[in-house]
Amino acid sequence: xxxxIVGGGEIxxxxxxxLSAQHDVVVVDQKSSVADRFERLDVQFLQGTGTSSDVLxxxxxxxxxxxxxxxxxxxxxxxxxxxxxQVASPRTFCFVSRQDFVEMPAEQKGLAxxxxxxxxxxxxxxxxxxxxxxxxxxxxxxxVFADGAxxxxxxxxxxxxxxxxxxxxxxxxxxxxxxxxxxxxxxFFIPRGDSQLAxxxxxxVMGTPDALQDVRRRLLGGTDERRQRVxxxxxxxxxxxLAERLEDSMDVVVIERSEERGALIAGRLRRTLVxxxxxxxxxLLEAExxxxxxxxxxxxxxxxxxxLASLLARQLGVRRVITRVGRQANLRLFERVGIDVxxxxxxxxxxSALNQIEGGTARxxxxxxxxxxxxxxxxxxxxxxxxxxxxxxxxxxxxxxAILRGSQAIVPRGHDRIEPGDRLLVFVTKAAADRVRDxxxxxxx
Amino acid sequence: xxxxxxxxITGVLVRLFAATFLPAVLxxxxxxxxxxxxxFLAALVLTFASxxxxxxxxxxxxxxxxxxxxxxxxxxxxxxxxxLVAHLAAVPYAFAGLGLIDALFEAMSGLTTTGATxxxxxxxxxxxxxxxxxxxxxxxxxxxxxxxxxxxxxLAIGGRELFFAEAxxxxxxxxxxxxRHTALALWQVYAGLTVLQVLALxxxxxxxxxxxxxxxxxxxxxxxxxxxxxxxxxxxxxVEWIIVAFMFVAGANFALQYRALRGNRTALFKDEEFRxxxxxxxxxxxxxxxxxxxxxxxxxxxxxxxxxxxxxILTTTGYASTDFQLWSDQAKMVLFLLMFxxxxxxxxxxxxxxxxxxxxxRYTLRELTRTLHPRAVxxxxxxxxxxxxxxxxxxxVFMLFYLLxxxxxxxxxxxxxxxxxxxxxxTIACLGNIGPGFDAVGPMANFAGLxxxxxxxxxxxxxxxxxxxxxxxxFFRTEPWRSARWSAT
Numbered sequence: 001x002x003x004x005i006v007g008g009g010e011i012x013x014x015x016x017x018x019l020s021a022q023h024d025v026v027v028v029d030q031k032s033s034v035a036d037r038f039e040r041l042d043v044q045f046l047q048g049t050g051t052s053s054d055v056l057x058x059x060x061x062x063x064x065x066x067x068x069x070x071x072x073x074x075x076x077x078x079x080x081x082x083x084x085x086q087v088a089s090p091r092t093f094c095f096v097s098r099q100d101f102v103e104m105p106a107e108q109k110g111l112a113x114x115x116x117x118x119x120x121x122x123x124x125x126x127x128x129x130x131x132x133x134x135x136x137x138x139x140x141x142x143x144v145f146a147d148g149a150x151x152x153x154x155x156x157x158x159x160x161x162x163x164x165x166x167x168x169x170x171x172x173x174x175x176x177x178x179x180x181x182x183x184x185x186x187x188f189f190i191p192r193g194d195s196q197l198a199x200x201x202x203x204x205v206m207g208t209p210d211a212l213q214d215v216r217r218r219l220l221g222g223t224d225e226r227r228q229r230v231x232x233x234x235x236x237x238x239x240x241x242l243a244e245r246l247e248d249s250m251d252v253v254v255i256e257r258s259e260e261r262g263a264l265i266a267g268r269l270r271r272t273l274v275x276x277x278x279x280x281x282x283x284l285l286e287a288e289x290x291x292x293x294x295x296x297x298x299x300x301x302x303x304x305x306x307x308l309a310s311l312l313a314r315q316l317g318v319r320r321v322i323t324r325v326g327r328q329a330n331l332r333l334f335e336r337v338g339i340d341v342x343x344x345x346x347x348x349x350x351x352s353a354l355n356q357i358e359g360g361t362a363r364x365x366x367x368x369x370x371x372x373x374x375x376x377x378x379x380x381x382x383x384x385x386x387x388x389x390x391x392x393x394x395x396x397x398x399x400x401x402a403i404l405r406g407s408q409a410i411v412p413r414g415h416d417r418i419e420p421g422d423r424l425l426v427f428v429t430k431a432a433a434d435r436v437r438d439x440x441x442x443x444x445x
Numbered sequence: 446x447x448x449x450x451x452x453x454i455t456g457v458l459v460r461l462f463a464a465t466f467l468p469a470v471l472x473x474x475x476x477x478x479x480x481x482x483x484x485f486l487a488a489l490v491l492t493f494a495s496x497x498x499x500x501x502x503x504x505x506x507x508x509x510x511x512x513x514x515x516x517x518x519x520x521x522x523x524x525x526x527x528x529l530v531a532h533l534a535a536v537p538y539a540f541a542g543l544g545l546i547d548a549l550f551e552a553m554s555g556l557t558t559t560g561a562t563x564x565x566x567x568x569x570x571x572x573x574x575x576x577x578x579x580x581x582x583x584x585x586x587x588x589x590x591x592x593x594x595x596x597x598x599x600l601a602i603g604g605r606e607l608f609f610a611e612a613x614x615x616x617x618x619x620x621x622x623x624x625r626h627t628a629l630a631l632w633q634v635y636a637g638l639t640v641l642q643v644l645a646l647x648x649x650x651x652x653x654x655x656x657x658x659x660x661x662x663x664x665x666x667x668x669x670x671x672x673x674x675x676x677x678x679x680x681x682x683x684v685e686w687i688i689v690a691f692m693f694v695a696g697a698n699f700a701l702q703y704r705a706l707r708g709n710r711t712a713l714f715k716d717e718e719f720r721x722x723x724x725x726x727x728x729x730x731x732x733x734x735x736x737x738x739x740x741x742x743x744x745x746x747x748x749x750x751x752x753x754x755x756x757x758i759l760t761t762t763g764y765a766s767t768d769f770q771l772w773s774d775q776a777k778m779v780l781f782l783l784m785f786x787x788x789x790x791x792x793x794x795x796x797x798x799x800x801x802x803x804x805x806x807r808y809t810l811r812e813l814t815r816t817l818h819p820r821a822v823x824x825x826x827x828x829x830x831x832x833x834x835x836x837x838x839x840x841x842v843f844m845l846f847y848l849l850x851x852x853x854x855x856x857x858x859x860x861x862x863x864x865x866x867x868x869x870x871x872t873i874a875c876l877g878n879i880g881p882g883f884d885a886v887g888p889m890a891n892f893a894g895l896x897x898x899x900x901x902x903x904x905x906x907x908x909x910x911x912x913x914x915x916x917x918x919x920f921f922r923t924e925p926w927r928s929a930r931w932s933a934t
Contacts, residue, residue, distance in 0.1 A: 262822040267831035273814075274822040284820060 006050030007071035050080035085115025122349035149409035169193035177207030233279030291316030390414035397432035449507035460496025473573035484540025555581030560668025560880030586665025668763030696760030696788030763880025770887030795878025
């Protein structure tokens with residue numbers, strides 16, 4: 001496949017990196033300074049603007065199957081897609097950051113007029129991701145699959161956890177739940193029955209919502225049913241959308257620096273308390289008793305201030321701190337200095353773009369621990385010979401988290417069988433993704 | 446403030462007002478009430494002559510200049526027109542034998558849809574007089590100026606200032622891009638509902654004449670009745686329920702009703718003011734009915750009179766289905782509190798309006814929150830939309846001046862000899878355009894016994910209340926007068 005990517009920022013780079021192994025990728029960006037980064041990938045780099053038909057001609061858009069516009073400017077992305085669509089008819093993916101484009105009247109027609117096949121809105125996906133994490137008390141990450149029938153949660157174990165220092169086989173996790181992965185320091189592995197958990201481990205559990213309730217109780221003790229207090233620092237697109245989604249079920253406070261923006265979002269939110277002030281203003285944080293928040297989400301558009309605000313909140317005693325990270329390189333850094341969850345708008349958006357570009361028998365549903373692991377959805381072919389899980393020898397770097405059969409969702413044990421037509425949710429580590437796909441779908445690349 | 450412009454517009458409006466005497470002339474002829482006919486004809490001629498005279502004085506240049514009316518001129522036109530028209534509407538009463546102060550009181554009470562009466566002996570007046578009384582309320586209910594904006598294309602441009610200066614409620618909203626069509630649409634709803642009520646009352650057994658008089662005064666939230674005992678005189682539960690329904694409609698926003706009729710079925714129920722209005726009716730009715738049951742009324746009777754009196758007072762109509770002067774103080778207290786609320790903005794009702802109370806409550810809550818969170822951004826919202834600060838400020842100022850006018854009125858009326866309850870309720874009944882009060886001005890009594898100066902003050906309060914206080918009070922400042930000049934440019 002030939003893929004043309006306009007925009008060589010973080011998103012463009014992640015996409016190029018993921019696609020370059022199997023496809024012809026051309027990257028267009030105005031800044032020559034980003035060229036170096038792409039030189040190291042096996043891609044073609046063109047300097048120029050995506051809104052020039054001349055440049056697009058040179059990128060041979062006419063032969064492209066897929067066209068992705070992911071510059072930082074919504075208007076540029078839309079115009080680029082429109083131009084590409086005039087030259088040829090590739091599938092076009094347009095990244096936007098503002099609501100007004102997404103909610104164009106009669107959505108499909110509005111997009112079609114601009115020659116856009118798919119709109120991808122990273123900020124909205126980020127807000128949805130953060131909402132899921134907040135909705136799972138104590139968790140560091142949360143994903144939902146199969147319309148909520150299967151969930152994935154990530155927890156950090158502290159020294160007092162009852163599950164520490166015993167073989168996993170003896171822990172008797174509740175039926176319907178499955179421990180799929182452990183991160184310990186820099187290493188990331190799929191545990192076996194004889195593995196032991198240690199204090200400080202981050203563990204990833206999959207299962208049905210009910211079973212995961214039990215897991216949570218065992219890991220964190222009694223449940224706490226009162227309304228959560230959530231403080232959001234930064235009332236931009238992500239902060240506003242997040243507040244909008246949370247305000248009915250939680251007590252939400254938004255701290256926004258710009259008076260004007262504050263007035264705008266206060267007018268559109270119904271129950272949220274909007275404060276005009278700086279999220280790094282200690283006096284304000286103390287006066288408003290931010291330390292008593294259950295969760296603090298810092299989603300300012302600046303990594304340094306985000307980090308400062310988050311660390312201040314941690315000092316004030318906030319139990320869970322979730323921070324937006326702009327530069328991918330900062331992800332690990334943030335978590336190392338004590339941020340519970342560092343999350344980037346790009347990860348989820350890139351994953352969903354890749355999914356739609358690649359399509360086929362395997363779909364990437366979610367990335368875990370910044371891509372160290374991922375959840376794939378695999379379609380078992382109709383000619384597959386049904387077998388029980390324990391009779392198979394799948395790659396060691398994978399584990400079947402759930403079998404979706406019709407409307408049923410099964411969290412499998414060894415005796416469960418995989419039948420033709422099933423869909424599998426498989427957890428794999430980064431290195432093994434391709435091998436796992438081939439193993440279950442019988443494809444030979 | 447260009448005086449010729451004000452005189453010109455006022456002249457146009459007054460001259461047109463002459464036409465409103467025609468139906469009464471017709472009624473006087475039909476019932477062969479020749480003495481009253483002379484009064485109506487005299488009023489008609491006098492009105493037309495005053496209008497023409499004003500136009501002559503203003504001069505032709507003022508006509509051209511009036512297309513660019515300034516805000517203060519618009520306010521002045523509205524205030525002056527209402528005052529002048531009330532004097533002219535009083536002419537037939539004077540011919541029927543009322544003193545000048547009493548005639549003016551009755552006329553102003555009609556046009557402002559107050560419904561407070563000075564009539565002592567109801568048998569002393571002809572049918573055409575009762576028709577005229579009802580007619581003044583009907584015109585005043587939707588607004589004298591709204592009527593003329595609807596029929597006079599010439600007022601369409603400068604009319605904007607006039608229209609909103611007269612329209613009740615803090616918000617300016619047009620239904621259609623053209624003001625004239627908005628005014629026309631509102632009058633259509635209004636007239637349609639009136640016809641509907643006449644039919645309903647006739648079917649309930651009322652005579653056509655009485656039905657017409659009551660329909661006109663119900664939809665205007667006025668409260669004049671040709672019957673000396675008001676609605677209580679008909680002793681019919683059916684009539685009462687019909688009137689309750691139409692009073693409730695008259696107290697709701699006509700613009701919303703227009704939208705609802707136009708197919709936006711949920712417009713009314715989504716409106717926060719309408720919901721608050723309905724809630725007030727329900728809660729007050731429940732409270733009043735409970736007090737009445739405690740006082741010994743049968744539950745069904747308590748509910749019937751409770752809901753009638755609550756809706757009547759809240760919408761500032763002022764009909765009585767029974768002599769509530771005889772009720773206990775607890776029951777009267779419920780009605781007294783309702784006198785300070787009024788109908789919805791954009792309705793025919795008077796008073797401070799439900800929406801202003803809603804906004805004041807939210808404003809107060811906001812200031813309480815602000816003491817807890819000094820840095821909070823706290824917009825006041827209505828129906829999900831942010832209410833701009835200038836409107837909030839004008840609502841506060843309105844409330845302040847409303848209470849100030851009330852206090853001054855009470856002081857004067859009581860100082861001139863009325864007892865305290867009479868003074869207080871007479872003042873709020875006139876300022877809020879309600880009609881009856883308690884004690885000496887109770888539902889079966891009248892305002893004739895008050896001191897003449899009190900009557901003049903109450904007449905002015907009706908005028909101030911109908912024009913929503915600020916339109917009138919702004920001319921108590923010297924600034925508009927200092928800028929007043931005798932030139933059309």
